[in-house]
Amino acid sequence: MIKLNMKKQILILAIGTALLSACGSSETKKEETTPAEQPTEQPADKVVVELSIDANDDMKYSTNVLEVPAGSHVKLTLNNIGKLPKESMGHNWTLLGQAADLVAYATASMKAVDNDYQAPELYSDPIVYTKMLGPGESQTIEFDAPTPGTYKYICTFPGHYASMQGELIVK
Template sequence: MRTILRSLFVLFLLAGLTALGAQTTLAYDTDPEPIRVVIEPDGNQMLFAQDEFTAKAGQEITLVFKNTATSPAMVHNVVILNDNDDATINRVGQAALTASDNEYVPEDDAIIGATALAKPGETVEVTFTAPSEPGKYSYVCTFPGHYSMMRGTLTIQ
């Protein structure tokens, strides 16, 4: 009788664990964890010290721009674009010249995220969702005259 009771106990225990495992699998969250990326300028040059970073498709990204430059002329922002095309970068960079009222961030469908301008010593950030398609995407500084040199690449896996 004891053997039968033990066998039934083990059987019910295994059935319960199997059901629990099935529930865990069904409830599994496949969304990638949010990430935080810190970018700085390369000294007083019009270059990003971190000119590339990687994220997963659809991942929430908080991009922190820490302006460590010391020259008062080195005001920067970070504008993330939805492609890696030079024509898009040039169009957005040129349009930024007339967008001083919006911190040199023009209205353009290619922009998926943008920080505010940061003077030397300031830190700004923006949170955005990474593109859903794997590939390479650009980020640039759109302060007048900077976009041609101050570029980076966001790689989406």
């Protein structure tokens, strides 16, 4: 029933939008309320969690434990607050899948200079990461919280994972 109604509404609005377009008037507002945007409704229903984590020249993250509620949508910002050049002290935030072998991943990614220090052959869901950031750089990445559990995160810059690792707890 609801689906049918939606379809009708979409059709009507689609016609309306087409007419508006033909007139050359602005239909921006109309589009925003179109039920055709229904697919994006689900993420909007999710709790959005914003996290911020710093990485510094001492090869440390500002926190080694992050927690997010199950089913949430995460916006994570990594800030490289260091001053040393990216070539010698770059940082990223790499979330590993539970099946991933942390040491194996870190070791393989160390050699993957051309792939921003990520080892695709060892990807294990989920794999989420920022790019390698130089001094003063920040990046925000978005992802859906993986299934409840504990996930390791590391910096894959050569030699960093030992002191730059932590846990993302989803519960």
